[in-house]
Amino acid sequence: GAVVSQHPSWVICKSGTSVKIECRSLDFQATTMFWYRQFPKQSLMLMATSNEGSKATYEQGVEKDKFLINHASLTLSTLTVTSAHPEDSSFYICSASPRAGANVLTFGAGSRLTVL
Amino acid sequence: QKEVEQNSGPLSVPEGAIASLNCTYSDRVSQSFFWYRQYSGKSPELIMSIYSNGDKEDGRFTAQLNKASQYVSLLIRDSQPSDSATYLCAVNKKGGGSNYKLTFGKGTLLTVNP
Numbered sequence: 443g444a445v446v447s448q449h450p451s452w453v454i455c456k457s458g459t460s461v462k463i464e465c466r467s468l469d470f471q472a473t474t475m476f477w478y479r480q481f482p483k484q485s486l487m488l489m490a491t492s493n494e495g496s497k498a499t500y501e502q503g504v505e506k507d508k509f510l511i512n513h514a515s516l517t518l519s520t521l522t523v524t525s526a527h528p529e530d531s532s533f534y535i536c537s538a539s540p541r542a543g544a545n546v547l548t549f550g551a552g553s554r555l556t557v558l
Numbered sequence: 559q560k561e562v563e564q565n566s567g568p569l570s571v572p573e574g575a576i577a578s579l580n581c582t583y584s585d586r587v588s589q590s591f592f593w594y595r596q597y598s599g600k601s602p603e604l605i606m607s608i609y610s611n612g613d614k615e616d617g618r619f620t621a622q623l624n625k626a627s628q629y630v631s632l633l634i635r636d637s638q639p640s641d642s643a644t645y646l647c648a649v650n651k652k653g654g655g656s657n658y659k660l661t662f663g664k665g666t667l668l669t670v671n672p
Contacts, residue, residue, distance in 0.1 A: 535601045552600070
Protein backbone atom coordinates (compact mmCIF):
# COMPACT_ATOMS: atom_id res chain seq x y z
CA GLY A 443 0.00 0.00 0.00
CA ALA A 444 0.91 3.67 -0.19
CA VAL A 445 3.50 4.68 2.38
CA VAL A 446 4.47 8.18 3.43
CA SER A 447 7.65 8.56 5.44
CA GLN A 448 8.31 11.59 7.59
CA HIS A 449 11.57 12.61 9.22
CA PRO A 450 12.49 13.46 11.91
CA SER A 451 9.82 11.99 14.14
CA TRP A 452 10.70 14.42 16.87
CA VAL A 453 13.01 17.40 17.19
CA ILE A 454 13.94 19.83 19.94
CA CYS A 455 15.49 23.14 19.02
CA LYS A 456 16.34 26.48 20.52
CA SER A 457 14.23 29.54 19.89
CA GLY A 458 15.38 31.41 16.80
CA THR A 459 16.74 28.42 14.93
CA SER A 460 15.27 26.79 11.84
CA VAL A 461 14.05 23.23 11.54
CA LYS A 462 13.50 21.19 8.38
CA ILE A 463 11.00 18.33 8.20
CA GLU A 464 11.01 15.92 5.28
CA CYS A 465 8.07 14.06 3.81
CA ARG A 466 8.64 11.28 1.30
CA SER A 467 6.26 9.09 -0.65
CA LEU A 468 8.04 5.73 -0.71
CA ASP A 469 6.16 3.69 -3.28
CA PHE A 470 4.26 6.23 -5.32
CA GLN A 471 4.70 9.60 -6.90
CA ALA A 472 2.90 12.51 -5.30
CA THR A 473 2.41 15.68 -7.28
CA THR A 474 0.59 17.10 -4.30
CA MET A 475 1.36 16.78 -0.62
CA PHE A 476 -0.39 18.40 2.29
CA TRP A 477 1.09 19.75 5.52
CA TYR A 478 -1.01 19.75 8.67
CA ARG A 479 -0.35 21.01 12.18
CA GLN A 480 -1.98 19.71 15.34
CA PHE A 481 -1.79 21.35 18.75
CA PRO A 482 -2.58 19.27 21.85
CA LYS A 483 -6.22 18.22 22.04
CA GLN A 484 -6.96 20.13 18.85
CA SER A 485 -7.86 19.04 15.38
CA LEU A 486 -5.54 18.77 12.42
CA MET A 487 -5.33 22.10 10.65
CA LEU A 488 -4.23 22.27 7.05
CA MET A 489 -1.29 24.62 6.73
CA ALA A 490 -0.47 24.39 3.06
CA THR A 491 -0.72 22.37 -0.10
CA SER A 492 2.63 21.51 -1.59
CA ASN A 493 2.76 21.25 -5.37
CA GLU A 494 5.65 19.61 -7.18
CA GLY A 495 7.54 22.11 -9.29
CA SER A 496 5.52 25.12 -8.23
CA LYS A 497 4.81 27.32 -5.25
CA ALA A 498 2.90 25.98 -2.30
CA THR A 499 -0.59 27.20 -1.57
CA TYR A 500 -0.93 28.41 2.01
CA GLU A 501 -4.08 28.49 4.08
CA GLN A 502 -5.31 31.74 5.50
CA GLY A 503 -3.34 32.81 8.53
CA VAL A 504 -0.27 30.69 7.78
CA GLU A 505 2.85 32.75 7.20
CA LYS A 506 4.52 31.58 4.01
CA ASP A 507 7.80 33.26 4.91
CA LYS A 508 7.93 31.43 8.21
CA PHE A 509 6.87 28.01 6.98
CA LEU A 510 8.89 27.39 3.83
CA ILE A 511 7.74 24.53 1.67
CA ASN A 512 9.77 23.01 -1.13
CA HIS A 513 8.44 20.21 -3.33
CA ALA A 514 11.38 19.64 -5.64
CA SER A 515 10.58 16.10 -6.73
CA LEU A 516 7.60 13.81 -7.08
CA THR A 517 8.53 11.96 -3.91
CA LEU A 518 9.82 14.65 -1.56
CA SER A 519 8.36 17.71 0.10
CA THR A 520 10.08 19.63 2.87
CA LEU A 521 8.72 22.02 5.46
CA THR A 522 11.16 24.42 7.08
CA VAL A 523 10.08 26.27 10.19
CA THR A 524 12.23 29.38 10.17
CA SER A 525 13.18 31.31 13.29
CA ALA A 526 11.16 28.92 15.41
CA HIS A 527 9.54 30.14 18.61
CA PRO A 528 7.92 28.21 21.47
CA GLU A 529 4.46 28.85 20.02
CA ASP A 530 5.53 26.87 16.94
CA SER A 531 5.84 23.77 19.10
CA SER A 532 3.34 21.34 17.62
CA PHE A 533 2.81 18.04 15.83
CA TYR A 534 3.43 18.48 12.11
CA ILE A 535 1.99 15.84 9.80
CA CYS A 536 2.30 15.50 6.07
CA SER A 537 0.04 13.55 3.78
CA ALA A 538 -0.22 12.60 0.15
CA SER A 539 -2.51 10.80 -2.20
CA PRO A 540 -1.25 7.95 -4.37
CA ARG A 541 -3.50 9.16 -7.18
CA ALA A 542 -3.51 12.71 -8.47
CA GLY A 543 -6.76 14.46 -7.69
CA ALA A 544 -7.91 11.61 -5.50
CA ASN A 545 -9.32 12.40 -2.12
CA VAL A 546 -8.01 9.55 0.02
CA LEU A 547 -4.89 10.58 1.86
CA THR A 548 -2.09 8.62 3.42
CA PHE A 549 -0.48 10.31 6.39
CA GLY A 550 3.11 10.30 7.52
CA ALA A 551 3.90 9.38 11.10
CA GLY A 552 4.23 13.02 12.09
CA SER A 553 7.03 15.16 13.48
CA ARG A 554 6.80 16.55 16.97
CA LEU A 555 8.58 19.87 17.25
CA THR A 556 9.49 21.35 20.61
CA VAL A 557 11.01 24.82 20.63
CA LEU A 558 12.73 25.79 23.86
CA GLN B 559 -20.42 27.68 12.76
CA LYS B 560 -17.54 25.26 12.63
CA GLU B 561 -17.11 23.40 9.37
CA VAL B 562 -16.95 19.96 10.96
CA GLU B 563 -18.30 19.39 14.44
CA GLN B 564 -17.92 16.43 16.72
CA ASN B 565 -18.74 15.78 20.34
CA SER B 566 -15.33 15.83 21.99
CA GLY B 567 -16.36 13.22 24.54
CA PRO B 568 -14.93 11.35 26.20
CA LEU B 569 -17.22 8.53 25.16
CA SER B 570 -16.88 5.53 27.39
CA VAL B 571 -18.35 2.14 26.51
CA PRO B 572 -17.86 -1.35 27.95
CA GLU B 573 -16.05 -3.99 25.97
CA GLY B 574 -18.38 -5.70 23.52
CA ALA B 575 -20.81 -2.78 23.30
CA ILE B 576 -21.60 -0.63 20.28
CA ALA B 577 -19.85 2.74 20.16
CA SER B 578 -21.64 5.46 18.22
CA LEU B 579 -19.70 8.49 17.00
CA ASN B 580 -21.38 11.45 15.36
CA CYS B 581 -20.32 14.30 13.12
CA THR B 582 -22.05 17.20 11.40
CA TYR B 583 -20.69 19.42 8.66
CA SER B 584 -21.70 22.84 7.45
CA ASP B 585 -20.81 22.92 3.74
CA ARG B 586 -23.46 21.30 1.58
CA VAL B 587 -21.09 20.95 -1.37
CA SER B 588 -18.94 18.50 0.59
CA GLN B 589 -18.44 15.39 -1.45
CA SER B 590 -16.53 12.81 0.54
CA PHE B 591 -16.51 11.84 4.15
CA PHE B 592 -13.95 9.98 6.20
CA TRP B 593 -13.38 8.57 9.62
CA TYR B 594 -9.82 8.44 10.90
CA ARG B 595 -8.55 6.86 14.08
CA GLN B 596 -5.73 8.57 15.94
CA TYR B 597 -3.91 7.01 18.84
CA SER B 598 -2.24 9.36 21.28
CA GLY B 599 0.97 10.77 19.82
CA LYS B 600 0.42 9.11 16.45
CA SER B 601 -0.81 10.31 13.10
CA PRO B 602 -4.31 9.49 11.83
CA GLU B 603 -5.11 6.27 10.04
CA LEU B 604 -8.08 5.84 7.75
CA ILE B 605 -10.90 3.67 9.07
CA MET B 606 -13.75 4.30 6.67
CA SER B 607 -14.72 6.44 3.73
CA ILE B 608 -18.25 7.09 2.50
CA TYR B 609 -19.45 9.04 -0.48
CA SER B 610 -23.18 8.41 -0.90
CA ASN B 611 -26.19 8.42 1.39
CA GLY B 612 -26.83 5.32 3.40
CA ASP B 613 -24.73 2.80 5.25
CA LYS B 614 -21.36 1.33 4.45
CA GLU B 615 -20.09 -1.63 6.42
CA ASP B 616 -16.53 -2.89 6.82
CA GLY B 617 -16.03 -5.54 9.44
CA ARG B 618 -17.02 -4.15 12.83
CA PHE B 619 -17.32 -0.63 11.45
CA THR B 620 -20.37 0.95 9.82
CA ALA B 621 -20.37 4.46 8.44
CA GLN B 622 -23.67 6.24 7.87
CA LEU B 623 -24.18 9.32 5.74
CA ASN B 624 -27.20 11.60 5.48
CA LYS B 625 -26.44 14.51 3.18
CA ALA B 626 -29.82 16.13 3.68
CA SER B 627 -29.12 16.41 7.39
CA GLN B 628 -25.39 17.00 6.82
CA TYR B 629 -24.65 14.23 9.23
CA VAL B 630 -22.21 11.35 9.21
CA SER B 631 -21.71 8.74 11.88
CA LEU B 632 -19.52 5.77 12.71
CA LEU B 633 -20.69 2.70 14.57
CA ILE B 634 -18.20 0.31 16.09
CA ARG B 635 -19.68 -3.05 16.98
CA ASP B 636 -18.20 -5.40 19.57
CA SER B 637 -15.93 -2.63 20.83
CA GLN B 638 -12.50 -3.72 21.99
CA PRO B 639 -10.05 -1.98 24.34
CA SER B 640 -7.76 -1.59 21.32
CA ASP B 641 -10.42 0.64 19.76
CA SER B 642 -9.71 3.24 22.46
CA ALA B 643 -8.49 6.27 20.51
CA THR B 644 -9.61 9.62 19.17
CA TYR B 645 -11.84 9.34 16.13
CA LEU B 646 -11.63 12.16 13.65
CA CYS B 647 -14.36 12.99 11.19
CA ALA B 648 -13.06 14.55 7.99
CA VAL B 649 -14.88 16.15 5.11
CA ASN B 650 -13.45 16.66 1.67
CA LYS B 651 -14.40 19.42 -0.69
CA LYS B 652 -12.69 20.67 -3.76
CA GLY B 653 -10.11 23.33 -3.18
CA GLY B 654 -8.17 25.33 -5.72
CA GLY B 655 -7.48 23.61 -9.02
CA SER B 656 -7.99 19.90 -8.68
CA ASN B 657 -6.82 19.66 -5.11
CA TYR B 658 -9.25 18.26 -2.61
CA LYS B 659 -8.97 19.69 0.88
CA LEU B 660 -9.69 17.69 3.98
CA THR B 661 -11.26 19.51 6.90
CA PHE B 662 -11.14 17.71 10.22
CA GLY B 663 -13.32 17.85 13.27
CA LYS B 664 -11.71 18.04 16.69
CA GLY B 665 -12.28 14.38 17.26
CA THR B 666 -14.12 12.26 19.80
CA LEU B 667 -12.10 10.42 22.42
CA LEU B 668 -13.40 6.87 22.79
CA THR B 669 -12.53 4.70 25.76
CA VAL B 670 -13.49 1.03 25.73
CA ASN B 671 -13.41 -0.41 29.21
CA PRO B 672 -12.44 -4.08 29.66
